[in-house]
Amino acid sequence: MPPSDQVLTVAQMQAAEQALIDGGESVDSLMLKAGRGAAEWIFRLAVDRPVTVLCGPGNNGGDGYVIAETLRAWDLPVTVVAPLEPATDAARNARTAYWGGFSAVGHGGVFVDCLFGSGLSRPLGDELAGLVRTLAGTHASCVAVDLPSGISSDDGVLLNEDLPRYDLTVALGAWKFAHRLLPARKAMGELRLVDIGVARVDEAARVISRPALAAPTQDAHKYTRGLLAIVEGPMPGAAALAASGAVHAGAGYIKVLGEASGLPVWAVADPRPLDEALEDRRIAALLVGPGLGRDGAAEAKLEAALAFDLPTLVDADALHLLNPAMVAGRSAPLVITPHAGEFAALAQAFGVEAEGRIDAVRALASAVGGVVGAKGPDTLVAGSNGRLAIAPPASSWLSTAGTGDVLAGIIASRLASGDDAFAAACHGVWLHGEAARRAGPAFSASELAAHVSGAYAACL
Ligand SMILES: NC(=O)C1=CN([C@@H]2O[C@H](COP(=O)(O)OP(=O)(O)OC[C@H]3O[C@@H](n4cnc5c(N)ncnc54)[C@H](O)[C@@H]3O)[C@@H](O)[C@H]2O)[C@@H](O)CC1
Ligand SMILES: [K+]
Missing domain, CATH: 3.40.1190.20 (Ribokinase)
Incomplete structure (x- = not known):
């Protein structure tokens, strides 16, 4: 299991992924783990409803193709909306391995946002932002993969106005600050974390969890307790x-x-x-x-x-x-x-x-x-x-x-x-x-x- 209390910056996440790659993984194998892990959560939410996966140009989009192919193989009706061509090798490979169909828009069941993840560097342009809003508005349930598109990962700031609210956000590998901070957290719905093997990062921020506190010792008196x-x-x-x-x-x-x-x-x-x-x-x-x-x-x-x-x-x-x-x-x-x-x-x-x-x-x-x-x-x-x-x-x-x-x-x-x-x-x-x-x-x-x-x- 990943250390579920650690919260990573984009730079720390990239270093953690690089450490996994140095240890013998590839971007493609990490993407398979991430995409399949996310697909399991989406499958549970979808039951037998059709799924529309919006795929962007980077590795978040790559995750989207893995998710789409995994759900297709599990007999869910799936379509991919791909307004931008894949721009990384891993995303291109994932798209090649997707055997399902494409459409300009989907509607009905579950919208899965794999447009941008932690690599988003500026607000979404009007066209892409409009597409995200339309897809969110025409599906009964919305899932964000890693992060909702339009959110700044390291501080939870919303880069675009009127972003949709999601029912579920599936974080990949580790929590990012946006999963924990407002206003981003408000848009994410339920949070789930997929393990891709990321190790403990000593200098990482932590989510405060229940502490282990002691009862007074047998010989305690009011002054020794403080x-x-x-x-x-x-x-x-x-x-x-x-x-x-x-x-x-x-x-x-x-x-x-x-x-x-x-x-x-x-x-x-x-x-x-x-x-x-x-x-x-x-x-x-x-x-x-x-x-x-x-x-x-x-x-x-x-x-x-x-x-x-x-x-x-x-x-x-x-x-x-x-x-x-x-x-x-x-x-x-x-x-x-x-x-x-x-x-x-x-x-x-x-x-x-x-x-x-x-x-x-x-x-x-x-x-x-x-x-x-x-x-x-x-x-x-x-x-x-x-x-x-x-x-x-x-x-x-x-x-x-x-x-x-x-x-x-x-x-x-x-x-x-x-x-x-x-x-x-x-x-x-x-x-x-x-x-x-x-x-x-x-x-x-x-x-x-x-x-x-x-x-x-x-x-x-
Ligand atoms: N690096 C890895 O080993 C892994 C990465 N993973 C996924 O990869 C994501 C990060 O991937 P990337 O770094 O490729 O980032 P993204 O997939 O978030 O996208 C970055 C791409 O979008 C472009 N871009 C950024 N902002 C834009 C904007 N406003 N409008 C148009 N284009 C814009 C960038 O120039 C870049 O090409 C994670 O969120 C996660 O989903 C996972 O697959 C696990 C493995
Ligand atoms: K996303």
């Missing part, structure tokens, strides 16, 4: 929500540095001046930002918190105050969790200029010297060393107020429990997504927090 201190601001509800997320995610003791009115009874308030409160040597990790405000007092609190050089998560309001001087000279782990708006403010404060979202997230992690959890419907986690992880799709019900505070509490709790910063962010993102799945529809942030322990139980 004391998380949350810096309170003028909006204490946010700190309380973060505390609720944190208590279910591993830390043994949650302290709120402030007046902490309205806190749950299990959280301990420390109303002393922040400098004094931070002297507590038992603090294993700090969370600063939720409900902090953005005024001078908030800035002073953030500065004081970061100066203690403890494992720290900076979130929410504090992300609008963070600047390079505050993180210079720190050596303890740092995690920041900006949503898109906070990310833009940080990119400006840290002078980050990058082309696409992935490069920008990596560049910010490097500039901050920590881990960035770039929150959104397709959350990315980047380490300052270039490591990258992508969250699995999560419940859209997470789009409600306070869920970010809960996430901050969960990740900070993992930091207090001893996870390294990258693991804390990945584990936290997974627990948060799983808690949302368990919470079902239309939950409040506090209900979400209550489901974190169930998500944790799934990791034991």
Whole structure:
């Protein structure tokens, strides 16, 4: 089986294919594996309906001829639409080996898009884009092979407007970024992966999967499990929500540095001046930002918190105050969790200029010297060393107020429990997504927090 959690760039995919070719495969043999693997999924979807395969000029088109011939041999009615001649040897060979018919358009059953895959370098011209739309509109089901045509593989950007939605996308050899990132992911329907023998690529991005977490040891006490201190601001509800997320995610003791009115009874308030409160040597990790405000007092609190050089998560309001001087000279782990708006403010404060979202997230992690959890419907986690992880799709019900505070509490709790910063962010993102799945529809942030322990139980 291919490593099903790895996500490859086009360049990494080409290098992986080259490694297979160096090991004795040929492009033609890889195309046969890819095409036949895809044909199996299409056969299941088609049942006995006719199939129209749209074949482009490159190796994605070559896959299309293999698919068409395989389905034809399995007695499905198949036709090929080929607006462009094959332009690679492997695609030409695959076309020669196809014994079925051609037509200008097909209609009825299943449309299989093999026009372009990872080699698409520019938007589809009007004629080709129109053909894809027509075929999608005249068939009951649509399947994309490797990628829907018109999508940029490395960042999931749509190169054309009004692209069709597919029922199934069959990825070949490995996931590409477009399979995991919006807006492309929205167009793909169900995702399946065909094994062509691609090996593990060490430096590849990963999809975040269920972590293996430990239960407290027999001799554990609240301090060995980790004391998380949350810096309170003028909006204490946010700190309380973060505390609720944190208590279910591993830390043994949650302290709120402030007046902490309205806190749950299990959280301990420390109303002393922040400098004094931070002297507590038992603090294993700090969370600063939720409900902090953005005024001078908030800035002073953030500065004081970061100066203690403890494992720290900076979130929410504090992300609008963070600047390079505050993180210079720190050596303890740092995690920041900006949503898109906070990310833009940080990119400006840290002078980050990058082309696409992935490069920008990596560049910010490097500039901050920590881990960035770039929150959104397709959350990315980047380490300052270039490591990258992508969250699995999560419940859209997470789009409600306070869920970010809960996430901050969960990740900070993992930091207090001893996870390294990258693991804390990945584990936290997974627990948060799983808690949302368990919470079902239309939950409040506090209900979400209550489901974190169930998500944790799934990791034991
Ligand atoms: N390289 C390999 O060993 C394998 C590749 N496979 C398939 O090969 C695909 C990649 O093949 P290619 O690199 O040939 O790429 P594509 O098949 O995506 O097509 C690239 C071709 O289309 C042209 N092109 C790009 N954008 C265009 C546009 N907007 N309008 C018109 N022409 C355009 C390019 O000049 C090139 O000739 C993968 O997605 C996968 O389906 C699989 O068969 C497995 C093996
Ligand atoms: K395609």
